[in-house]
Amino acid sequence: MNPGPIVDLIDAFRRSKVLFVATSFGIFDRLQGATASCAELAAELQADPDALERLLDGCVGLGLLAKHSGIYTNTPVANVYLWRESPQTLSGYIRYSETALYPLWTNLSSAVKEGGHQWKRTFGAEGGSLFEHFFSTEESKRDFLAGMNGFGTLSSPSVVAAFDLSRFRSLVDLGGATGHLPIAACERYPNLRGVVFDLPVVVPVAREYVAKSSAADRMDVIAGDFFSEDLPDSDLFALGRILHDWAEPKIRLLLRKVYDKLPPGGALLIAEKLLADDKTGPTHVHMQSLNMLICTEGKERTLPEYAELLKEAGFSAVEGKVTGKPLDAVLALK
């Protein structure tokens, strides 16, 4: 029998960690449109030359760097997704994975035994909401939001195209972070206005992203708490990677608030990863559900599970579409 799948899994965390460390060293920023030898990089990073060469060669093996006559440069995929200034950068999510998720995942066994997140055990943090941990410093807040933006922009154009949303006049994205979802919606639907609604601490960062977007003149950013404050008027709301953060009582509260605020004919667009109905896949959704276990009170769900929560809140028709991107789409009608 081929032991390949097991050997690959034994190795998998090593490959992730090589990516994380090379990113945190700024190697892909340094080698964007430039070249350098190991000796030059070792001097700049004050790193051990032999050890750094192993890291750089590991990146070559992983397809992140190219090496010719001992000189390194980024591969095209690194230029697009690992260079910090690239519009499609995933470097924020990589830094967030390195500093928050990787340490949290070392406590997966405790999370499975206890059935809860591992912030306190991992970082010694006391009390506070989950997002207070994400937003505990300006740097970790920006890494988290850049991470949301990086993965979000991979999915949002497909999420807003999954259903015909052309009849709606405004889309309020609750917990919208950097606004990638309403920006993608405004780009696709020329008569739509977009609103990012998020916690006050997120608003200055959201404004930066929105101002740089192609839809800046049709977008607003509003500070608010979707659990405790009134929601803005809109005929279309969105919840992108929000429901998977919370346990059922808070989900019920939020869905009911959205339903009550919508006019008849209004709708709620949900962007989440959909588990297969029998929960046998896809693997990336299983992994994300475990990720939610170690850092939130939530989990990933099947379409029937979302439909049950939505119908309980009053929604009449619920449709789901698998997009083939990291996030799928669900539309619920009032």
Ligand SMILES: C[S@@+](CC[C@H](N)C(=O)[O-])C[C@H]1O[C@@H](n2cnc3c(N)ncnc32)[C@H](O)[C@@H]1O
């Ligand atoms: C997992 S992120 C998802 C962000 C974004 N929707 C996306 O898909 O990229 C959750 C977002 O919800 C926001 N959030 C958390 N609690 C909130 C609350 N009570 N009211 C408003 N926004 C909240 C966070 O600030 C964060 O931007």
